[in-house]
Amino acid sequence: xxAGNEKYEAVIGLEVHVQLKTRAKMFTRVPQGFGADPNALTxxxxxxxxxxLPVLNKHxxxxxxxxxxxxxxxxxxxxxxxxxxxxxxxxxxxxxxxQFDQPICVGGEVEIELPGESRNVMGEHKHIKLTRxxxxxxxxxxxxxxQDSLVDYNRAGTPLLEIVTEPDLHSADEAVALLQSLRMxxxxxxxxxxxxxxxxxxxxxxxxxxxxxxxxxxxxxxxxNLNSITGVKNAISYEIRRQIKVxxxxxxxxxxxxxxxxxxxxxxxMRGKEEAHDYRYFPDPDLMPVKLGKETLKRLEGTLPEPVFxxxxxxxxxxxxxxxxxxxxxxxxxxxxxxxxxxxxxGDAPKTVANYVVNELQRxxxxxxxxxxxxxxxxxxxxxxxxxxxxxxxxxxxSKQTAKEVFVxxxxxxxxxxxxxxxxxxEDKTDTSEIEAICQQAIEGNPVAxxxxxxxxxxxxxxxxxxxxxxxGGRANPKVVxxxxxxxxxx
Amino acid sequence: xxxxxxxxxxxxxxxxxxxxxxxSVAVVEALLARVGAVDGQIGAFLHLDxxxxxxxxxxxxxxxxxxxxxxxxxxxxxxxxxxxxxxxRPLTCGSRMLKDFVSPYDATVTRKLKEAGVxxxxxxxxxxxxxxxxxENSAFQETANPWALDCAPGxxxxxxxxxxxxxxxxxxxxxxxxxxxxQPAAFCGIVGxxxxxxxxSRFGLVAYASSLDQIGPMARSVEDAAALLQIIAGHDHLDxxxxxxxxxxYEEALRGHPAPWRIGVPKEYFAEGLDDEVKARVEQxxxxxRSSGCEIVPVSLPSTDLAVPVYYIIATxxxxxxxxxxxxxxxxxxxxxxxxxxDLYFKSRGEGFGEEVKRRIILGTYVLSSGxxxxxxxxxxxxxxxxxxxxxxxxxxxxxxxxxxxxTPAFRRGEKKDDPLSMYLxxxxxxxxxxxxxxxxxLPCGFSGDGRPIGFQLIxxxxxxxxxxxxxxxxxxxxxxxxxxxxxxxxx
Numbered sequence: 013x014x015a016g017n018e019k020y021e022a023v024i025g026l027e028v029h030v031q032l033k034t035r036a037k038m039f040t041r042v043p044q045g046f047g048a049d050p051n052a053l054t055x056x057x058x059x060x061x062x063x064x065l066p067v068l069n070k071h072x073x074x075x076x077x078x079x080x081x082x083x084x085x086x087x088x089x090x091x092x093x094x095x096x097x098x099x100x101x102x103x104x105x106x107x108x109x110x111q112f113d114q115p116i117c118v119g120g121e122v123e124i125e126l127p128g129e130s131r132n133v134m135g136e137h138k139h140i141k142l143t144r145x146x147x148x149x150x151x152x153x154x155x156x157x158x159q160d161s162l163v164d165y166n167r168a169g170t171p172l173l174e175i176v177t178e179p180d181l182h183s184a185d186e187a188v189a190l191l192q193s194l195r196m197x198x199x200x201x202x203x204x205x206x207x208x209x210x211x212x213x214x215x216x217x218x219x220x221x222x223x224x225x226x227x228x229x230x231x232x233x234x235x236x237n238l239n240s241i242t243g244v245k246n247a248i249s250y251e252i253r254r255q256i257k258v259x260x261x262x263x264x265x266x267x268x269x270x271x272x273x274x275x276x277x278x279x280x281x282m283r284g285k286e287e288a289h290d291y292r293y294f295p296d297p298d299l300m301p302v303k304l305g306k307e308t309l310k311r312l313e314g315t316l317p318e319p320v321f322x323x324x325x326x327x328x329x330x331x332x333x334x335x336x337x338x339x340x341x342x343x344x345x346x347x348x349x350x351x352x353x354x355x356x357x358x359g360d361a362p363k364t365v366a367n368y369v370v371n372e373l374q375r376x377x378x379x380x381x382x383x384x385x386x387x388x389x390x391x392x393x394x395x396x397x398x399x400x401x402x403x404x405x406x407x408x409x410x411s412k413q414t415a416k417e418v419f420v421x422x423x424x425x426x427x428x429x430x431x432x433x434x435x436x437x438x439e440d441k442t443d444t445s446e447i448e449a450i451c452q453q454a455i456e457g458n459p460v461a462x463x464x465x466x467x468x469x470x471x472x473x474x475x476x477x478x479x480x481x482x483x484x485g486g487r488a489n490p491k492v493v494x495x496x497x498x499x500x501x502x503x
Numbered sequence: 504x505x506x507x508x509x510x511x512x513x514x515x516x517x518x519x520x521x522x523x524x525x526x527s528v529a530v531v532e533a534l535l536a537r538v539g540a541v542d543g544q545i546g547a548f549l550h551l552d553x554x555x556x557x558x559x560x561x562x563x564x565x566x567x568x569x570x571x572x573x574x575x576x577x578x579x580x581x582x583x584x585x586x587x588x589x590x591x592r593p594l595t596c597g598s599r600m601l602k603d604f605v606s607p608y609d610a611t612v613t614r615k616l617k618e619a620g621v622x623x624x625x626x627x628x629x630x631x632x633x634x635x636x637x638x639e640n641s642a643f644q645e646t647a648n649p650w651a652l653d654c655a656p657g658x659x660x661x662x663x664x665x666x667x668x669x670x671x672x673x674x675x676x677x678x679x680x681x682x683x684x685x686q687p688a689a690f691c692g693i694v695g696x697x698x699x700x701x702x703x704s705r706f707g708l709v710a711y712a713s714s715l716d717q718i719g720p721m722a723r724s725v726e727d728a729a730a731l732l733q734i735i736a737g738h739d740h741l742d743x744x745x746x747x748x749x750x751x752x753y754e755e756a757l758r759g760h761p762a763p764w765r766i767g768v769p770k771e772y773f774a775e776g777l778d779d780e781v782k783a784r785v786e787q788x789x790x791x792x793r794s795s796g797c798e799i800v801p802v803s804l805p806s807t808d809l810a811v812p813v814y815y816i817i818a819t820x821x822x823x824x825x826x827x828x829x830x831x832x833x834x835x836x837x838x839x840x841x842x843x844x845x846d847l848y849f850k851s852r853g854e855g856f857g858e859e860v861k862r863r864i865i866l867g868t869y870v871l872s873s874g875x876x877x878x879x880x881x882x883x884x885x886x887x888x889x890x891x892x893x894x895x896x897x898x899x900x901x902x903x904x905x906x907x908x909x910x911t912p913a914f915r916r917g918e919k920k921d922d923p924l925s926m927y928l929x930x931x932x933x934x935x936x937x938x939x940x941x942x943x944x945x946l947p948c949g950f951s952g953d954g955r956p957i958g959f960q961l962i963x964x965x966x967x968x969x970x971x972x973x974x975x976x977x978x979x980x981x982x983x984x985x986x987x988x989x990x991x992x993x994x995x
Contacts, residue, residue, distance in 0.1 A: 101844060106828055
């Protein structure tokens with residue numbers, strides 16, 4: 013029950029923290045990164061040493077503005093920095109530089125797609141409203157042991173964009189769809205890799221329930237730092253069920269923070285462990301407010317990729333591609349790029365090209381890699397290869413069957429398909445006189461069927477296809493064979 | 504030229520170095536001897552590495568021999584208030600919290616001094632984390648006023664003022680958040696200047712109040728202060744509050760002729776509470792300007808009496824946040840008796856901070872807290888804008904303002920220790936400039952009857968240091984108060 017029931021509706025809002033892809037950290041030039049030796053990615057500013065001061069990373073600003081532009085947020089002309097004051101060992105200054113009342117993006121909406129009735133049917137689309145997005149610096153990482161805890165500040169200072177949704181989501185599936193949409197759009201725009209395993213995307217969920225048909229907002233619980241898609245889905249589903257149970261039993265949901273215990277499959281109250289925080293926000297006196305000019309916005313707008321679902325709809329309308337194909341292509345920006353590059357070389361057969369990308373290419377990539385997909389950068393083939401292969405099929409140089417063999421060869425060798433076809437002599441025989449001769453032979457070899465065709469039974473032509481194909485070693489173009497047989501039999 | 508090397512100004516020493524009549528080694532040896540003779544009574548130095556100082560002096564002499572001169576102050580010594588980061592040197596800020604902390608990096612001003620060939624001549628005492636007006640809040644030692652050993656040298660840059668005043672070093676750097684350069688300069692009878700906010704980089708200056716702090720020069724002449732300012736001023740990309748502005752040639756500016764300046768005298772600075780002797784000396788200074796052709800213009804700065812409360816709201820608010828990082832987790836004092844993480848914070852900070860620092864952190868936390876933020880912090884910032892605007896309006900009519908630096912000469916040590924409020928109220932004349940971001944310079948203008956120095960203050964336009972120094976130089980050229988050094992008996 014991930015979406016409430018007939019009586020109760022779930023109301024969910026998400027706060028998604030996304031690590032921005034920048035070379036350096038938010039307020040200093042130390043590089044950001046994952047997996048370095050503990051405390052290697054630090055300097056006086058990261059560690060909050062006496063006398064250190066923050067300096068803004070402009071790239072982080074640009075990446076954040078791009079997020080806002082992608083989702084149609086308003087980008088106010090001026091945004092500023094505030095200190096969020098609280099004490100914790102993972103926070104080097106015991107305040108976090110963030111944005112309180114003048115964030116970088118305001119409003120906006122994210123299009124999401126819910127699972128359809130079946131795999132090849134497009135699910136419902138919704139637009140989830142955003143409240144705002146603001147920039148802040150990430151904190152370090154604590155690891156707890158028996159006797160003590162250790163802290164690694166490598167992550168401290170990494171630029172973090174906190175994207176806040178309105179309480180517009182009503183099921184765990186919708187929450188998952190929201191995260192997936194964010195990931196698709198942000199990876200396509202090279203803003204973040206959104207890899208939850210590496211902590212590049214983390215999610216807090218606010219959940220409450222209400223009677224269906226009402227629009228009140230009841231007391232909600234907050235689950236922090238859900239760090240996998242399944243975690244998000246299961247935690248929210250559980251919490252919805254739990255709250256409904258509480259309310260049905262006549263109780264009241266307590267407004268509190270709860271912890272998702274993945275092993276036990278339950279949320280537990282953190283009440284008593286956390287006190288209400290007064291963050292004493294005030295404008296950071298070490299930093300200037302940021303003013304964004306129209307030229308900057310225009311320039312950044314020009315760098316944005318096509319939104320994912322817009323692309324998907326275009327593929328369906330413009331290229332008449334089936335839904336399942338478009339969801340593979342449009343949701344993976346690298347494949348979409350590959351596909352569109354191939355179309356630029358040969359645009360007459362988008363369906364064929366799409367097919368090769370979505371089926372042949374993905375299959376070969378999967379086979380070539382141990383447990384994933386061979387990265388696009390490592391491929392021996394380029395979009396031009398697929399374009400040429402499609403062209404060879406469209407102009408009947410080779411049959412579809414042949415093309416499949418050629419694909420495997422070209423994927424591993426990197427040779428252009430035309431070269432492979434020539435090398436191996438794989439061209440379809442379209443020489444009409446040769447085909448005519450072979451057809452004539454086949455007809456003479458089966459006078460019964462020949463008569464049936466002449467008498468009006470068109471299906472009987474099929475009897476000749478086999479022998480003709482055999483005689484041509486499978487190289488005859490099927491359409492040409494059929495036409496020739498028809499001509500010879502009926503005149 | 505005075506007979507003792509230690510009593511010469513940096514300009515005089517520079518001249519001798521240039522002529523080959525002096526070496527840097529000879530200079531620092533004379534100064535080290537002076538330190539040995541008198542610092543036992545004064546208590547200005549926290550750290551002074553004799554060998555390191557001589558090494559730098561030798562290097563400077565070697566450069567000079569090769570004909571290389573890195574700057575006008577190459578080979579001359581400067582003492583640093585121990586709130587400015589010097590790589591591999593203790594950075595204590597006068598606090599038990601940082602008693603054993605060694606900075607792994609140089610402040611920008613430190614780097615500039617090094618690049619200029621200046622000799623870093625030790626670290627001097629201060630009020631803990633720059634909070635105080637008497638240097639009595641230092642966790643380590645008290646510093647005496649060289650002119651009156653039972654009196655305070657002022658604060659928080661009391662050590663920086665005392666070393667220069669006693670002739671232990673001709674130049675020092677202090678920091679000024681509410682008057683911490685100017686007030687000790689006045690108490691100790693020397694020149695002390697706070698630049699316009701944003702002129703000198705704060706990178707590597709341990710923060711007290713971020714929107715008010717500035718590093719500035721302290722010396723026994725306006726010319727020396729100008730030379731030191733020249734080296735440390737200028738935009739720094741590591742400090743986001745550092746102004747992108749051209750730095751004029753201050754020494755060149757000093758050579759200009761005095762003009763018939765319009766000198767504003769704000770009436771609110773001459774109201775009750777001003778010591779009679781201070782009033783008399785400052786009025787003499789005003790008279791000097793008038794008689795040399797300047798126009799004395801009465802002006803009014805009505806919000807003056809709001810400056811102290813506004814300061815103690817804004818400065819403490821910023822300080823409460825700036826000092827949150829001192830928790831013993833990464834560096835600094837860590838309590839040995841804590842039970843858990845939270846307890847570690849409580850105990851380390853409880854043990855590491857002195858009373859005045861705690862007092863200001865609590866006050867600052869209060870004015871930022873939920874329910875009080877608008878009433879205190881926001882309102883204080885609004886009044887701050889009024890204060891600044893009043894100054895800027897006055898500057899439409901005048902070129903500079905002239906006021907007393909302090910309401911009284913140096914008070915006796917211990918006298919105000921139990922009365923923090925009275926200590927705060929004494930900042931009345933210096934504090935407004937920090938709030939308004941304006942430059943100000945304190946010059947000695949005489950002594951009280953019992954021999955305690957008295958200073959007056961000139962306030963200039965934003966980034967108008969060149970003009971301000973010229974106006975200051977004009978007074979100095981006709982008076983010799985600054986380059987006087989008190990008689991201090993040798994010994995102990």
